[in-house]
Amino acid sequence: MENNxxxxxxxxxxxxxxxxxxxxxxxxxxxxxxxxxxxxxxxxEIGAVAKNKMEEIKTGYVYIGDEKHHLLDLEEIANFKEQSYNINIFIEPLHDYENIVCVNLVVGDEKRNISYNLIRYINLLKIMGVEK
Known part of the structure; x- marks a missing residue:
């Protein structure tokens, strides 16, 4: 027999x-x-953009493109694009508190359907430089 x-x-x-x-x-x-x-x-990336934008908002100003806007001058809803992300800012006054607003910041990427949401309560008296 052969060996295979x-x-x-x-x-x-x-x-x-x-x-x-x-x-x-x-x-x-x-x-x-x-x-x-x-x-x-x-x-x-989206989280970093949202946190930076919220820090701007907490100072009382929002940069939309090259323009500087005061938070109090914005309407209830502001929509714009920054770094190819859609940014929506919703400002809602709290009815129980006179000088506090709820700021809801949503940064989204349309291509990938991903968004990042930050909510902060901001005292308008601190923004205007008035302390009680």
Missing amino acids: RGLTLIEVLLALFIFAIAALICSKYFFIISRSSIINTINQ
């Missing part, structure tokens, strides 16, 4: 099939990991 040292066609095909299944499973996980990494990076 090679692999049969069935063994080679079976090995290729197992390798293809393993590669398919791993590729799905690599895709999920890379997508979540991209989403986390975008969330960090």
Whole structure:
């Protein structure tokens, strides 16, 4: 009897099939990991833009483009774009408190359908420089 040292066609095909299944499973996980990494990076960018814009608002001024607007001069809703993100500022006075407003800041990315929301209560007397 001859000593066969090679692999049969069935063994080679079976090995290729197992390798293809393993590669398919791993590729799905690599895709999920890379997508979540991209989403986390975008969330960090949007969060940084929102926090910087909220710090501007807390000083009493909002920069829209190159123009400086006082918070009290804005209407209840301000919509604009900054760094390719949509920024919406909703200002709502609190009825129980005379000089406090609720500022809701929403920064969104339309392409990826991701948004970041910050809410702060701001004392208008501090913005105007009046202390009680």
